[in-house]
Structures are given as C-alpha cells and as structure tokens.
Amino acid sequence: MLRVLAGGLLCVGAAAGGVLIRRHYNDKAALAGEIAAFISALKNKIKFLKTPLLDATSEFIAQNEGKKSRFCDILKSFKEAKASGKPFQPDTGLLSAEDKTELENFFASIGKSNVEITVENLKYFESYFLNSFEKRKEEAKRLGGMYFKLMTLLGIALMIIVA
Amino acid sequence: MGKISRAVELGAVCEVRLRAGKPVTVMTAEKRHVVDYHAQKDDIDFAVGVASGFSIYAVNDTLIKGFLHFSGGIRLGITGEGVTDGETLTTVKHISSLVLRIPHEIKGSADAFFHKILSGGQIKSTLVVSPPGAGKTTLLREMARKASDAGIDTLILDERFELSGAVEGVPTMDVGANTDVVSGVPKIIAYENTIRSMNPRLIITDELFSAREVTMALDTMRAGVACFASVHAEGTAALSESEVFRPLLKAFTCIITLTGRPKPGTVKEIKVC
Numbered sequence: 098m099l100r101v102l103a104g105g106l107l108c109v110g111a112a113a114g115g116v117l118i119r120r121h122y123n124d125k126a127a128l129a130g131e132i133a134a135f136i137s138a139l140k141n142k143i144k145f146l147k148t149p150l151l152d153a154t155s156e157f158i159a160q161n162e163g164k165k166s167r168f169c170d171i172l173k174s175f176k177e178a179k180a181s182g183k184p185f186q187p188d189t190g191l192l193s194a195e196d197k198t199e200l201e202n203f204f205a206s207i208g209k210s211n212v213e214i215t216v217e218n219l220k221y222f223e224s225y226f227l228n229s230f231e232k233r234k235e236e237a238k239r240l241g242g243m244y245f246k247l248m249t250l251l252g253i254a255l256m257i258i259v260a
Numbered sequence: 261m262g263k264i265s266r267a268v269e270l271g272a273v274c275e276v277r278l279r280a281g282k283p284v285t286v287m288t289a290e291k292r293h294v295v296d297y298h299a300q301k302d303d304i305d306f307a308v309g310v311a312s313g314f315s316i317y318a319v320n321d322t323l324i325k326g327f328l329h330f331s332g333g334i335r336l337g338i339t340g341e342g343v344t345d346g347e348t349l350t351t352v353k354h355i356s357s358l359v360l361r362i363p364h365e366i367k368g369s370a371d372a373f374f375h376k377i378l379s380g381g382q383i384k385s386t387l388v389v390s391p392p393g394a395g396k397t398t399l400l401r402e403m404a405r406k407a408s409d410a411g412i413d414t415l416i417l418d419e420r421f422e423l424s425g426a427v428e429g430v431p432t433m434d435v436g437a438n439t440d441v442v443s444g445v446p447k448i449i450a451y452e453n454t455i456r457s458m459n460p461r462l463i464i465t466d467e468l469f470s471a472r473e474v475t476m477a478l479d480t481m482r483a484g485v486a487c488f489a490s491v492h493a494e495g496t497a498a499l500s501e502s503e504v505f506r507p508l509l510k511a512f513t514c515i516i517t518l519t520g521r522p523k524p525g526t527v528k529e530i531k532v533c
Binding site (some may be wrong): 102143148149150152165179182208209210211212213215 | 306309313314315316317318351476
C-alpha cells in the first residue's frame with residue numbers, strides 16, 4: 098500500500114515538474130508578446146500624439162492592471178529608475194541572450210531622438226519582438242508540450258517501478 | 261545643490277546656469293553667485309530628461325529653437341551639438357549647457373501706472389521694451405492679470421510657455437479670470453486663427469523678434485484688438501534705429517521701458533500717446 102502511495106506521489110511530482118517546464122516556455126512567449134504589444138502601442142502614440150514615454154508607460158501598466166505581467170514589472174522599474182536618475186537594467190531572466198540584448202538596446206535608445214528616428218527604431222524593435230514572440234510560441238508548443246509529456250511518462254514509469 | 265533648491269523654493273532665484281565641468285552659477289535679483297559645485301554632464305542630461313519627460317521626440321520642436329519648458333513656466337535654454345539633414349536642424353544632441361529661468365509673479369508691479377493703460381474700459385496697446393533679464397515677461401503677466409480681472413477678454417499667445425506657465429493647456433500662473441491661453445504655438449501661426457475664433461479684446465505676447473512677428477502685432481491692432489507685447493532693446497532710441505521695429509513706436513500708444521538696474525522690473529520710462 099505504501100509503495101502504491103509513494104509511486105503515486107512520484108507520478109504526480111513528475112507531472113507537476115512537467116507543468117512547470119511548460120509554464121516556463123509559455124511565460125517566455127508571453128513576455129516577448131507583451132514587449133511587442135507595448136512597442137507597437139508606443140510607436141502609435143509617439144507617431145500620432147508625441148505622447149511622452151513615461152505617460153505611455155503608465156497607460157500600458159494601467160491597462161494591464163490586475164493581470165500577471167512580467168513586462169509591467171520591468172516597466173515599473175524603468176519608471177522608478179528614470180524618476181530617480183539611476184541607471185536602468187531590465188530584469189530579463191526569462192529572455193534569451195539575444196532578446197535580452199535587444200531589450201536593453203530598446204530601453205537605452207528610446208526617447209533620445211526626434212519623432213522620425215524614434216518611430217523607425219520602434220518599427221525595428223516591434224518587428225524583432227513579434228518575430229521573437231512567434232518563435233517562443235512555437236517553442237512553447239513544441240518543447241513545452243514535449244517536456245510535459247516526458248515528465249508525465251517518467252512519473253508513470255516511476256510509479257510502476259516503485260509499486 | 262541643496263542650498264540652490266532651498267533658494268529656488270524661497271523664490272529668490274531668477275536663473276541657474278549649468279555648464280558641463282564648470283561651476284554652477286545662480287542669479288538672484290541682486291547678484292550672481294558662483295556655487296562650489298561643478299556641474300556634471302549627467303546632471304545636465306538628467307535635467308533635460310526631466311524637462312522632456314525623457315522623450316526628446318515630444319519636445320524636439322522647441323529643442324531646435326534652443327529651449328525646453330517645464331511646469332510652472334520654467335524655461336531651460338540649451339546649447340549643444342546640432343544635427344542637420346544637410347539643410348535644416350533636425351535635433352540637438354550632446355547638450356552641454358543649460359540656463360534655467362525661473363519665472364516670478366510680482367503682483368502689484370503694474371499698479372503705479374496701469375490706470376494710464378486701462379481707463380474707462382479703453383485699453384491702450386502697450387509695448388514693453390528692455391534688454392534680456394530686465395523683467396518684461398513678469399510685467400506682461402501682471403498686466404494680463406489686471407486687464408483680465410477688469411473684465412477684458414484676454415488672449416495670451418504663449419509660444420514659450422513662460423507667460424502663463426501652462427501645463428497641458430491650463431495656466432499655472434495667475435493670468436486673470438478672463439484669459440485664454442494658446443501655448444506652444446508660434447505666435448504668427450496662432451494670432452490669425454484666434455482673432456477669428458476667440459474674439460479677444462486684448463492679445464498679449466512676449467518677445468517680438470522678427471519682421472513677421474512685428475507685422476503680426478501691427479495686424480492685430482489694425483484689426484481693432486489691443487495688444488500688449490514686449491521687445492528686446494536698450495530703449496526706444498534703439499528701436500527707432502531699426503527699420504523692422506520702428507513701426508512699433510508709432511502703432512503702440514503706450515511704451516514702457518524697463519531696466520535691470522538696480523533690479524529687474526525697474527521702470528525707466530513710460531511714454532503715453
């Protein structure tokens with residue numbers, strides 16, 4: 098009886114590990130999607146209204162109030178750094194090295210030139226992160242699904258062995 | 261820097277100058293003070309960042325004219341490295357010097373002579389003449405408040421946000437109960453539309469500088485709208501020597517000359533026709 102219980106626990110544990118791995122891939126994709134959405138909104142606000150950066154940032158944060166959003170946390174830190182005059186380093190733990198570099202470049206360059214150059218830059222970053230979003234989505238579907246299935250199978254195997 | 265902040269809060273400071281790597285200087289109405297602190301490029305970048313909302317694109321139109329404005333009518337004059345597209349200035353980068361001009365409201369500064377400008381509901385178009393830093397804008401603001409509070413529908417063309425200190429279109433300084441403000445628009449663009457649409461009895465604008473702006477002021481008066489304006493000059497003699505500015509002396513019925521000595525806002529001469 099004890100063996101069956103231990104086997105069951107191992108199975109559930111392994112499946113939970115699979116869920117966590119799949120969530121990690123989904124979070125990576127969601128973050129890239131949020132960045133692309135923010136850049137797209139910012140591009141339009143700057144192009145048509147010349148909305149100041151911090152106002153556009155606050156609006157985006159307000160629109161996502163109540164949702165779990167890693168990028169909103171990054172934007173909040175960005176606002177705080179600007180207000181205090183301290184250098185800003187985005188918390189990019191989830192991103193790939195390449196995405197991390199691009200996000201740092203985005204924050205370092207935004208707001209430092211005229212409308213035309215700013216909009217051109219934003220088009221580049223928007224395109225980059227949309228592309229990254231598609232890649233991460235596909236990665237989440239492929240790898241996230243695969244790891245979930247593998248972990249679940251591993252759990253079942255462990256349960257059989259132990260029981 | 262703490263001392264500067266306190267002095268600004270007390271209303272004593274008129275001007276603060278920051279030059280990268282040089283001592284900060286502070287102007288009060290009485291004298292110039294050199295502060296024992298060398299401004300850093302980071303200080304200048306941060307000041308520009310705060311004034312622009314960290315968005316150069318939002319302020320580029322004024323930046324290429326050499327200034328930024330901040331809430332409360334504070335103006336930042338800037339110098340740096342220009343960026344051109346071969347013909348026109350597109351933006352300014354590497355800003356290395358700043359002058360922060362802090363406006364003041366001096367209520368009562370026009371009391372002694374305002375009856376000569378407005379009496380029996382009749383307004384005399386008035387030109388304020390002085391060299392830079394002698395109190396033209398402060399006096400114009402006070403004249404706007406007095407005329408407006410006397411029931412005159414007043415329109416301020418506040419190209420540089422200094423007269424009204426407008427933030428999001430709303431004046432932060434007391435410019436009277438019957439005053440409308442157009443801010444951030446070149447006066448030669450604003451005046452024609454607003455004369456038609458707002459039907460003011462009085463238009464107020466600061467710093468006539470070019471022949472087109474002089475023509476604008478003359479057109480305003482020709483249209484039957486009174487005008488309060490200011491112009492940079494040592495006095496009326498200097499204006500009369502200029503072909504561009506000479507017509508102003510005939511068109512304005514009151515001319516006030518200010519001097520910065522012994523302190524800004526000192527009235528040197530008032531001519532009423």
